Amino acid sequence: MTNSLKIIWDELSEKPVSALDVPRLRTYMERMAQLQITEKLAILADAAKYDASCASSGTVKRSSSKAGGIGSTEGMGICHAYAPDGRCISLLKILLTNSCIFDCHYCINRKSSNVRRAMFTAKEVVDLTLSFYKRNYIEGLFLSSGIIKSSNYTMEQIVEVARSLREDHDFRGYIHLKTIPDADPELLAAAGRYADRLSINVELPTHAGLQRLAPEKSEARIEGAMGGLKEEIADNKDAKKKYKSAPNFAPAGQSTQMIVGADAATDGDIVFKANSLYDRFSLRRVYYSAFSPIPDASAVLPLKRPPLMREHRLYQSDWLMRFYGFAPAEVIDAADADGMLPLDIDPKLAWALKSRAMFPLDVNRASRDLLLRVPGLGVKAVDSLIRARKWRRLRLEDVGRLTVSVAKVRPFLIAEGWSPGSLTDAQDLRALLAPKVEQLELFA
Numbered sequence: 001m002t003n004s005l006k007i008i009w010d011e012l013s014e015k016p017v018s019a020l021d022v023p024r025l026r027t028y029m030e031r032m033a034q035l036q037i038t039e040k041l042a043i044l045a046d047a048a049k050y051d052a053s054c055a056s057s058g059t060v061k062r063s064s065s066k067a068g069g070i071g072s073t074e075g076m077g078i079c080h081a082y083a084p085d086g087r088c089i090s091l092l093k094i095l096l097t098n099s100c101i102f103d104c105h106y107c108i109n110r111k112s113s114n115v116r117r118a119m120f121t122a123k124e125v126v127d128l129t130l131s132f133y134k135r136n137y138i139e140g141l142f143l144s145s146g147i148i149k150s151s152n153y154t155m156e157q158i159v160e161v162a163r164s165l166r167e168d169h170d171f172r173g174y175i176h177l178k179t180i181p182d183a184d185p186e187l188l189a190a191a192g193r194y195a196d197r198l199s200i201n202v203e204l205p206t207h208a209g210l211q212r213l214a215p216e217k218s219e220a221r222i223e224g225a226m227g228g229l230k231e232e233i234a235d236n237k238d239a240k241k242k243y244k245s246a247p248n249f250a251p252a253g254q255s256t257q258m259i260v261g262a263d264a265a266t267d268g269d270i271v272f273k274a275n276s277l278y279d280r281f282s283l284r285r286v287y288y289s290a291f292s293p294i295p296d297a298s299a300v301l302p303l304k305r306p307p308l309m310r311e312h313r314l315y316q317s318d319w320l321m322r323f324y325g326f327a328p329a330e331v332i333d334a335a336d337a338d339g340m341l342p343l344d345i346d347p348k349l350a351w352a353l354k355s356r357a358m359f360p361l362d363v364n365r366a367s368r369d370l371l372l373r374v375p376g377l378g379v380k381a382v383d384s385l386i387r388a389r390k391w392r393r394l395r396l397e398d399v400g401r402l403t404v405s406v407a408k409v410r411p412f413l414i415a416e417g418w419s420p421g422s423l424t425d426a427q428d429l430r431a432l433l434a435p436k437v438e439q440l441e442l443f444a
């Protein structure tokens with residue numbers, strides 16, 4: 001049982017009533033029923049942790065169950081996501097089943113994997129969601145699944161969960177459904193009528209990678225399903241403009257996930273793929289999930305997970321394309337000769353160091369688009385500078401108040417009373433700006 005869910009589930013469990021008040025058999029049956037759900041929850045919440053689409057990943061492992069204290073960063077079962085209005089919401093994150101008829105090499109739930117299997121009924125997922133929701137532990141549901149019997153059968157069960165929550169129980173909370181790309185378009189359309197967000201995992205950034213590691217999946221079918229959802233979402237937006245009462249269709253859009261480091265794809269391949277997905281399918285988010293070695297791993301997989309920093313650099317490059325006006329080719333310019341983004345410095349700084357001819361920029365005159373290229377300046381800082389410079393000439397100290405590291409900004413900006421001179425072209429600028437590597441304590 002996962003830590004976080006166990007604590008909650010213990011609270012949900014009915015305390016034993018006096019044996020004199022309750023027939024022994026009934027108590028026994030209730031306990032058994034609870035145990036089954038508890039076990040399923042343990043297996044199916046744990047199995048869902050490999051999906052990064054709403055995970056709060058990237059921190060160190062800590063657990064009060066091992067070292068005392070309170071809390072754990074290792075628990076799974078409840079994850080966080082951002083609603084369309086920016087609120088952070090907690091979701092019950094589970095699989096309908098971890099059984100699967102496919103055999104994707106990178107997946108712990110693949111057909112040939114030697115793991116304990118479990119499956120919820122649609123009603124059990126509905127009851128669990130409502131139980132957690134009523135106690136204010138969650139604000140929604142993230143439901144994914146292995147494929148059982150057939151894609152259509154699995155999708156029917158997933159849709160039934162969402163339908164029952166919305167229609168039978170008038171559930172107004174957030175629902176994110178992972179959809180099965182091979183399922184009939186009518187089933188995907190039905191999912192969109194009940195869910196806030198839909199997602200279809202592209203899994204691997206290259207066609208070759210998908211063929212090698214998930215041979216039963218098809219890039220064409222995955223992208224075909226994404227294209228169908230894009231059209232439904234766009235049609236629904238148009239209908240909403242004309243008729244306020246038009247029913248919703250996945251109002252929080254669609255997203256996808258790519259596994260990083262399970263195949264030979266470079267960061268360049270991943271950046272181009274992500275950009276192409278954003279462009280063609282109007283995705284809200286592409287999530288990057290560093291491949292983590294699984295028990296009983298297939299021999300075709302790498303033995304070690306890629307550095308978590310690689311995942312972080314890809315998220316930063318994603319932000320450069322979505323919010324800073326970078327073209328994918330410019331992000332790739334920041335990469336090293338092997339197509340990989342540097343791990344020791346962020347991609348914006350890496351790009352600026354290779355594009356020094358366009359610096360320094362005058363903070364009092366440069367356009368917003370150009371100022372967004374300056375390492376160390378975020379969108380909010382640039383907008384604040386542009387507002388402030390209407391009233392007075394800005395000095396480096398003014399910029400310093402809006403950035404975490406003025407040292408990072410100085411070589412790339414001219415301000416009132418400040419010019420970087422030869423610093424912009426200094427040979428050792430990278431070494432000067434790269435974060436210092438912390439000395440490990442030998443005898444800690």
Ligand code: SF4
Binds near residue numbers: 102107109111146
């Ligand atoms: S289809 Fe999904 S659940 Fe099944 S093996 Fe592939 S990745 Fe795992």
